[in-house]
Amino acid sequence: MKRNIVIATIAAAALVGGGTATALAVTDDDGAPTPRSGERAASEVRDDDVLDDEDGQDDDVTEVKSPKTTAADALTAALRHTPGTAVSAELDDEDDADDDTGADVVTWDIGILDSAGSWHSVHVDPGTGKVLSSRTEREDADDTARVRAALEGSSTSAAEAAEAAAAQGTVTSIELDEDAGSPAWEAETRARNGTGHDWLVGLRTAQVTPDRSSDDD
Structure with missing residues (x-):
């Protein structure tokens, strides 16, 4: 019941404002947040999913550069x-x-x-x-x-x-x-x-x- 109320409220707000809801924080009947279909909870995101803003390299991997002089x-x-x-x-x-x-x-x-x-x-x-x-x-x-x-x-x-x-x-x-x-x-x-x-x-x-x-x- 609570889930239907939340969805209806957000949808109504989007229609009145002429905008689009870009993210839905949906709760179940117990009040706990439920990930949207196709999304993963933060605890499910792997380390290699986190990328640097500029170069797209993994944050948890440091590339070792070899010295020019061996x-x-x-x-x-x-x-x-x-x-x-x-x-x-x-x-x-x-x-x-x-x-x-x-x-x-x-x-x-x-x-x-x-x-x-x-x-x-x-x-x-x-x-x-x-x-x-x-x-x-x-x-x-x-x-x-x-x-x-x-x-x-x-x-x-x-x-x-x-x-x-x-x-x-x-x-x-x-x-x-x-x-x-x-x-x-x-x-x-x-x-x-x-x-x-x-x-x-x-x-x-x-x-x-x-x-x-x-x-x-």
């Missing part, structure tokens, strides 16, 4: 600037990225160990591939010794490991894991939908395998 290219550029052995590369993509200029920018942070045993942090622009800054860092002598021991006899450089891991996605970091029972390069990759994966790259074979230890983190 990890391998950034490592090569850093080594041209600061000769030595590259042992890590990380794409610092946080909004509050800390760099030598004090600006909040995205950079590749390359770790290099030179022949004299000094450590260097070299920042490379991921857009242009140019070296932005470089600074010397202090590391414990024992850590340096472990790195040198792990790399002894290695035939796969950090850049080569990054190239191998790039077949799995965009490489966002690579570093030497010298503490493992079998030292290897650890690589992180990211798919276009933001999904991240961890990999191990052999120091001598450059073979890429899933990093199962990361499943325990």
